[in-house]
Each structure stands twice: as structure tokens, then as C-alpha cells.
Amino acid sequence: MNDLDLDFLVGADNDDGRSKRRSRASAGRDSGGRRGRRRKRRRNKGGFLAPMLALIVLLGGIGGGGYYGYTWLRDAMVVEDYTGQGTGEVAVEIKQGETASDVAQTLVEQDVVKSTDAFVEAIAAAGKSSSLQPGVYTLRKQMSAAAAVELLDPSKQLLERVTLKEGLRLSDTFKVLAKATGKPEKEFQQAAKDAAALGLPAYAKGNLEGYAFPATYDITPKMSAADILTAMVDRFNQTAEKDRLEAEAKALGYTPHEIMTVASIVQAEAGSVEDMGKIARVIYNRLAVDQMLEMDSTTFYGLKRYGVALNNAEVESKSPYNTYRRTGLPPGPISNPGDHAIQAALNPPKGKWRWFVTTDLERGITKFVETEAEFMKIKAEFERNRGGG
Template identity: 80%
Template sequence: MNDLDMDFLVGADSDDGRSPRGSRAGRGRRRKRRRNKGGFLAPLLAVIILVGGLGGGGYYGYTWLRDAMTVEDYTGQGTGKVLVEIKQGQSSAAIGQTLEEQGVVKSARAFTDAAEAAGKSASFQPGVYELRKQMSGAAAVELLDPSKQMVDRVTLKEGLRLSDTLVTLAKATGKPLKEFQQAAKDAEALGLPSYAKGRLEGYAFPATYDITPKMSAADILTAMVDRFNQTAEKERLVAGAKEMGRTPHEIMTIASIVQAEAGNVDDMGKIARVIYNRLKVDQKLEMDSTIFYALNKYGIAASNADIESDSPYNTYRRLGLPPGPIANPGDHAIQAALNPTEGDWRWFVTTDPERGITKFVSTEDDFLKIKAEFERNQGQQRQGNG
């Protein structure tokens, strides 16, 4: 390129009376012009490149951005059945990820967006829910309502024996009875206290339980033992037993007899006192409930044949308490065993079983009188039924 061309490009000064090219002022102006010219060319070049890009790769960039902003989601209510468990403390994002992994929603984002739109991002409750494959995010949010949790609510009565407890649980959950029987043998896994001596009888606390489909037999029994441990702590079982001069296991054994023998809660403290009074003077307990437990039967009064049993649970033939609880007592019976009513009673008879009337006496003569009353009532009842 010659000097004339260069002068034209950079805007050289002319020779008609203006500063010569070599002058200081001219050089200053040329530097200024070069800076101004470069500042204009840079954005112009960027615009040219951008326009050119839009004609090719820019289109693909736009397509990518558009797709990135579009949330993948199924439509409709879905098909089939999927059990989904929401765990304690899970965020909506974590729940969405679980749903995506199980094929319920197309993307976790579809679920979280639907949850946010419904104002339910922070309202999901732990539990097991039945959903479907390939649901829309909005449909999944609707089925995760707390009222739609899958639970079996099972109520286990106070005083129910362990064998009957396991049967009740098997029927309520549809799980094999053998699973419950096997799980009941693993004291360590269930979290039984050491004083239970490895036996679940007496420590499967009676209450109402919500059981989800994903809970195993061991999980259910563990929940019952946990509930017992909470009750034991609340009632100060260990400390209270020490104050009574008994072990916690003995207190639970007494509580189970009280539960089995009592016609109502008001009588529990008195029955507990009868037991303590007999133990104090080395009198046999002679409790029908312990014999029935040994014979695996139920009844109101043991027969002479029943009393001949050589079981260690036969308190007609053996002194002291039986080896362990004969049922699962509730909190009222435990409280009665720890705090028996004051009195000198040593006998009691439920003279009217139908109305739950039990009488307590301190002498053997009085005992024979209330026993005769019971027999008369029983005879009248049999005649009425006949």
C-alpha cells in the first residue's frame, strides 16, 4: 500500500496550510482519530459476527435455549400402580427426583413447578402413596395429598396376649403370620429392654397404629416396643419398680395380671394391692388368668382339672409371681402396679361379670360369701340362657 492510500485511510492532513504530517500537533490528532476509529469498529464487528451467526449456528442456539426453557411433562392421569414413599424432611425437589426415577413423572421439574403452582411445595407429608406411571406433574401433586396416604389403622386392645396380637396384625396387614412370629423372637432387633428377658409378651404395647404397606413385620413390632419404651419412661417404670422393691419385669408381670383380672379401670389399683398383700405373706396368688394363659384358653373361673396343671404359670400350685407377663397391659394397669390402692384386701371375686362388679374382702369367711354370690349369679345366668 502506497503513502497516498495510507493517508486516505488514516485521514492524513493535507498540505494546504494545515499541520504537516510530521508535526507534533498532527501526530496528536492522528492518534486521537485512530482511537476513535477503533472504538467504532469493535462494536460494528461484533454486530456483523452476530448477524452472520444468526444465519447459521445462532438458530441452533435459539432452539437450544427454547428447549431448555420448556419443562418435560406427561399429560393425563397415567396408568398402572406405583407405591411411592415420602420420607420425613424430604423437599419437593427430592420428592420430584424420586417420582422421576420411579417413572411417575417425566421430569422432577414438572412436579416441582406443579407443586409451586398449587401452593403445596411445603405441605407434603411423610407416608406411602399410590400413584401411577407417566402422570402429569399436576396429577401427581393431587395424589400426594396427606388424606390419601396408604395406611392400615390397627387397634390392639389392652390385655391382648401376644399370640392374639400377632394374629390380629397378620389379618389386618395381609402379611403371613409366620413373619410376625419369627420377628417376635428377635429381641435385640426389636429394641426390647434387657429386663424383658428376651420375651415380647407384655412389651408389645396396646394402642392404635398406622401401618404402611412398606413396613415389615419387624418394623411393626419394633414400633410397638418403641411405644412401650416411651410409656415406661413416662411412668418411671425402672425407678418406680425399685421403690416398690421389685424389678421392672415383675412390675410388668403384675400389671399383666391386673389387666387380665380387672373388669374396669377403677378396680385395677385394688387388684394390684391384693397381689402385693398375698406376696407379702407368702400366700399363693391363685389367679385364674395365669392358668388360662398356661393352657392357652379363656374363661371366667378355672376348673378343678385346670388347677392340676403343672405349668409355672399355675399360681394355684406355685408361690410367687409367674415367670413373666401373661398379656400386654396398658398404661392404666402399669400405673396400678406401680401405685396400688391402699387396703388390706387379700381376696376379690367378680361377682357379676356381665356388669363388671368386683368385690374385695380381707377375710376368708367373707371370701366364701362373695364366691357363693358369684356362683348364684352364674346359675341364674345359665338358667336365663337355657
């Protein structure tokens, strides 16, 4: 390697020292310094190119390593995800209060999505992280996270919407629920026996009749018979709190259970909401003078039948619900009353009525009177409208 090559590699600092020594050695031979200047110019060019070449080599090394590093980092950051729409069916339940991360974990456990990160990223990209709603959804095994997000729309919940009308007896409530859910009636009958588990108030005396609140319920496949009945009792408890049932019952001189019994009779007897308050007043007026209630609805309940008017044999039944033979209220509610009937029982209008008859069943016309003589007249009107039967 010649001096020029060595100078080129080691850089400008060493080059300056050698330049001085060579200048002294050649000073006598070239007073004009032309050869020294030419050699110096050549060495100065080498001093500029050396760091440039080193920088290029360094950047090249970093660039090559950077490329491979970027490729490794990119591959490491790509989350695992299935592709496509998946296969089969999986029922996935989102519980109250669960976050997107909680749902992601459930989906991974049921092999719906490949990884939690894939689902979290997909739902964030769709802008639906905060729109997950509790319920049961039908998804598929090994589907892409984006496809799973689409099926978790609240409108696609897997549920049965069941409406239980006011005044439905508990036995019929079980039939409706069994038909809607496919669960045997016996499951509901058995669940109804556990008053504590259902959350029944103490004044219900362990009897669900009257406290399975009539409303529309969304029932998911994972709900047990006990879960469904508990939801109905919860709804009753909310209504009782709203209506101040215990306090208002006490103010009237009755227990909450007695008020619910009155409300159930009102619900069964009334042809319209407008008549409910007056029917409640008739009941209270009769109770005040120890007059038998003589309600067909209670007697039919004891007979486990339905009807418009009792025959002579039915009037003689020994059921504790036969208010033609027993004074006072029956042992408990005869149906599950709605809020209007409960309100009527708690807030009856003032009046001296002690009899009422629905004289026109088709039009739902009910007349209220104060005397027995007036009662005989409206009863005869009922018989005529009924065809003399």
C-alpha cells in the same frame, strides 16, 4: 458512486473537510454562496440519516438474532414432563425427612414423572412443598407432575390402621396383625424371636409378651413383620420412660419385669379402670405374706385357653403359670397391658384387701374384702349371679 453517495456512507466528519475544499473552489463563481449552501444542506441531511440507517440495520440484526436466541432459550428452559393421568399403579414411599427434591428423584426413578424439575415446579406451584408427609402412596406410571402432586396428599396414604386393644395376648396380637396386613402369622412369630432387633429392654428377658404395647398403629405395605413389632416395642419404651418404670419399680422393691407381670394380671382381671389399683394392691398384699395369688387369668394363660372360672382339673395343671399351685408371680406377663394397668401396678392405693371377686359379670361389679370369710360370701354371690354353675 458520486460524492454525495460517498459522503452519505462515511458520515459527517469527512463531509466537513470536503465541504471546505469545494467552497474555496466555487467561491469565485458564486459570491452569494447559494450553490454551496444548497450542496451543504444536502450533505448535512446525509450525515443525519447515515447513523440512523446503521442503527436500524444493527437493531434489525440484533432483533433477528435475539428472536432466535429467545426461542432457543425458551425451549431450553421448558422442563420435560409427561401429560395426563398415567397408567397402571406404582407404590411410592416418602421417608421421614425427605425433601421435595428427594421425592422428585424417587418419582423419576420409578418412571412416575418425566423429570425432577417438573415435579419440583409443580409442587411449588401448588404450594405443597412443605406438606409432604411420610407414608406410602399409590401413583401411576408416566403421569404429569401436577397429577402426581395431587395423589401425594396425606389423606391418600396407602396404609392399614390397626387397633390392638389392652390385654391382648401376644398370640392373638399376631392373629390380628396377620389379618390386617395379609402377612402370615409365622412371620410375626419369627420376628418376635429377635429381641435385640426389636429393641426390647434387657429386663424383658427376650420375651415380647407384655411389651407389644396396645395402641392404634398405621401400617404401610412396605413394613415388614419386624418393622411392625419394632414400632410396638418403641411405643412401650416411650411409655416406660414416661412412667419412670425402672425407677418406680425399684422404689417398690420389684424389677421392671415383675411390675409388667403385675400390670398384665391387673389388665386381665379388671372389669374397669377404677378397679385396677385395688387389684394391684391385692397382688402385693398376697406376695407380702407368701400367699398364693390364685388368679384364674394366669392359670388359663398357661393352659392357652380363656375362661371365667377354672374347673378342678384345670386347677391341678402343672403349668408354671398356675398360681393355684405355685407361690409368687408367674414367669412373666400374661398379656400386653395398657398404660392404665401399668400406672395401677406402679401406684396402688393403700388397703388390706387380699381377695376380690367380680360378683356381677354383666355389670362389671367387683368386690374387695380383707378376710377369707368375707371372700366366701362374695364368692357365693358370684355363683348365684352366674346361675349356680
